[in-house]
Amino acid sequence: MVKSDIEIAQASSMALITDIASKAGISPDDIEQYGKYKAKITFDGLAKLQERETGKLVLVTAINPTPAGEGKSTVTIGLGDALNQLGHQTMIALREPSLGPVMGVKGGAAGGGYAQVLPMEDINLHFTGDLHAITTANNAIAALLDNHIHQGNALNIDTRRVIWKRVVDLNDRQLRQIIGGLGSPINGVPREDGFDITVASEIMAVFCLATSIDNLKTRLSKIVVAYTYDRKPVTVGDLEIAGAISVLLKDALKPNLVQTIAGTPAFIHGGPFANIAHGCNSVLATKAALNAAEFTVTEAGFGADLGGEKFLDIKTRELGKTPDAVVIVATVRALKMHGGVAKHELEKENIAAVKAGFANLNRHIDNIQGYGLPVVVAINEFVTDTEAEITALSELIANKHVAFSLTQVWAKGGSGGLDLAEKVVNACQETSHFNYLYELSDSIPEKIEAIVTKIYGGSTVTFSKKAQNQLKEFEQNGWTTLPICMAKTQYSFSDDQTLLGAPENFDITIRELVPKLGAGFIVALTGDIMTMPGLPKKPAALNMDVDNSGNISGLF
Template sequence: MNDLEIARQAQLRPITEIAKEAGIPVEYLKPYGNSIAKVSHKFYDVLKERPNGKLILVTAITPTSAGEGKTTTSIGLAMALNRIGKKTFVTLREPSLGPVMGIKGGAAGGGYAQVLPMEEINLHFTGDIHAVTTAHNLLSASIDAHIKFGNNLDIDSTQIFWPRAMDMNDRALRSIVVGLGGRSNGFPREDGFIITAASEVMAVLCLAKDISDLKERLGNIVLGLNKHGDFVRVRDLGVHGAMAAVLKDAIDPNLVQTIEGTPAFVHGGPFANIAHGTNSIIATKMALKLSDFVVTEAGFGADLGGEKFLDFVSPVGEFEPAVVVIVASIRALKLNGGADKKSLGSEDIAALKKGFENLKVHYENMRKYGVPVVVAINIFPDDTSGEKKLLGELCKENNIPYETSTVWKNGGKGGVALAERVVELSNTSNQFKPLISLDAPIEEKLKIITKEIYRAGSYTLEPKARKMLKVLKKQGFGDYPVIVAKTQYSISDDAKKLGAPSGYNFQIRDLTLSAGAGFVVAVSGDIMLMPGLPGNSNAQKIDIDENGEITGLF
């Protein structure tokens, strides 16, 4: 059976039962049908004096088109922990419609390790992403209206940083001109669209602790420069209250369940190659008060989502991860070792041995944070006995603890060994400490990230980045937290450098300020803020019949 067929055969329990077992009172629950509910963020005030459970961060090797199974492993691990008697939550990001309709398809796990109802989660869900889109575009429209009707803030129309947004891949909207059609339509200027997951509003939503904090962060967003070269903020326009009002329901975590009835918060969806790449802080903090263990996932590889979670999200959210799980698959390691994707079904010992260096680097990087680390080897049907034996030997030779996982095929049962190892490691010495101080100068932060995580020999700020650094220092942001936007397909800044490149020069072409989210983005390479649909997109496979049955999501 495929993932969709497996999901439809699952017997979902009423979400009110899942909430009751998790310890969530009905008065804090807002059901969206029988299988989905929002939980008021105010419920955290009731829980805040309780002790926290243990936080398990799931990250991965450098991602490939062969798949690593990070979300599937996260869900399966949470179910396995419940199987061995540990009350567990899983917290995940919401899928973006753009990738769902593009090449990725569904993003709610797979096989017998899924969060359900899969179709609703992958499509409109509770409307959170649409609310983010609306709040984002409310600001876009307000900027142009302000300029047309007097421009009292002296906004420089050539220095507006704020684009428009939509939750779809549409390459034709990357660069556009707005305001055509005469003065009644405003003043012409260059503009563009980004995908909603790349919006700073999405990052703000996932970092805010309550409505007041949300509104404050929205007001702090820098939309551009005035004609004197100073920052103009959203609070100067006075629309941050309205933006927060649009997001009043979106701030509440979404409660669903896994295929085995494990409670799951699926909330927020910032990309890890652009922003910080994790679900909302509210959802994870609430889950930690309700359970023994919380399994949370960071986007893309350990060099992106993993590093950002440990260096930025954890200090902001006051998290102390107990264990880091790095997901790897033999298929993905072979691709990192230069294997041809068309021949992945054939044994390739040489490519696996070479690709193992990628896993080794990620493991060494994560150990630098003082947290116990274990590798989860996600088993695929075409993995050969020789390849499995070699990978085990390589892990042992390099003192890398590992467990195999078959949660796609066997659900929580296939992750019991991994769960037991996670529990064991969670009881060992943990001296978690971020590599980077949040208040260090931007140049020092970049030096540490590029050297310690990306294994570069040096880094270079290109002219545009150097110019922006001067502006940031002038405006008081010279020691702001840093998030690096780079390719997810390599540890380096070059997608073609597979495996474990080192000693190269890491180039940063621009610095952008996300003052509402609370970080500076260091942009390396040509990061795509608005993807495009392929010639043969997943949307061409998706259909619905007269009974409302959807096909093609997987």
């Protein structure tokens, strides 16, 4: 019987976190331990790392996800382990899981099989408390904002134009739209309101893009929370609370250090979703990894059209480093779904569907090459893949003159990714000619159109009446030089999740624009994308339990 991910994790032995830190050249004096197997690196430790040379950066992304699964985190971890096996000092930089999907659709989010980060139960649940700190910081802003209004409203805030929402790290559709402040005048001012999930909050984005405590405070002060009666933006700085919010985030801002099953050091820090936020782990963690290792393997959420594009057009501008190579993860199963096969039919051999679904992978390859970056395709193998299907996919990729590798890291850990690791090392030796998709000086519509036409394959962009009015407002406020963070379904290149494969010549509708000045980007909301997900009919939580000794089961 095949062991579950949590059974494999629980049967694995872990090294002391001090030993893992030593592998990365980090002194025990420069970490703060959270038990024997987790730690945070101190600000002094981060400063020391900055004195070292910067290593190679490998970005792992994927095709558009399907219910069949792609295993991007698993490949990221397995690749890191494989590079270490080849003698290259390597670190991994990942996002922290959110309780929303952990308790909702997919269960655990720390890799899989023998390519996992440990302790997986802690990482998937409360970990070191970062997401709780981010939730509290976000809601403290909301409480202090409402208190300002209640205590006389010296800033002349229009209560109909409060845009700052409270958050919770759960999928809770009941909180999407609420009315708060009901009751007597001492309970506040009644208004329509709502909650977002913590990983969609601007605090999470600020947290992941900040480069220091001072930079954190500067970013927090720029956050727009409301508008005055004469339509002027009101910021956290106007409320004079950036310092207090920074206090709540001070310890969380230090990157978390853990290990893989094979003992590879890994930073896991920050966790914005990629369909409604920018989908990348913290700049601080990635920088620390780059300075601590010869190779840093990191990932961006969902497909290359979302997390990958945002990593390249948003995060790299703050990181000061672009990838030396990009790995695109694909599976035969997922490509068959993109080729029109239903999930319950995936175990049947279907070469025609593989060829049809290749259109999705093909566009992602072209897109990454359009940035001027070397590409390696990782075919993440499943036991149901047939030799004929693998051969057909291999021939299609070979015709693109792109390196590819059949990986078996779920079953074999790093040993199942040695060929991939060798090809990644070779790709990193190539000369890249990176170019951004758009210039920051382009107008907001021009930047959005560049994403839609050059990455998604669409032909036109339509702006709702609300979005058109916001474009004029953002122009007046001087917000046009910021990058764009698209909020779009992860399942399709388009804003219609049912259009799989590689649709063309479609229209994308921008229904609303949201200024995220602290994060330093403009969010463009498309379709019916929601910033507070809901739970499925049978949440993953139904499978979870804990025994009298504290052993967790059913996490994944």
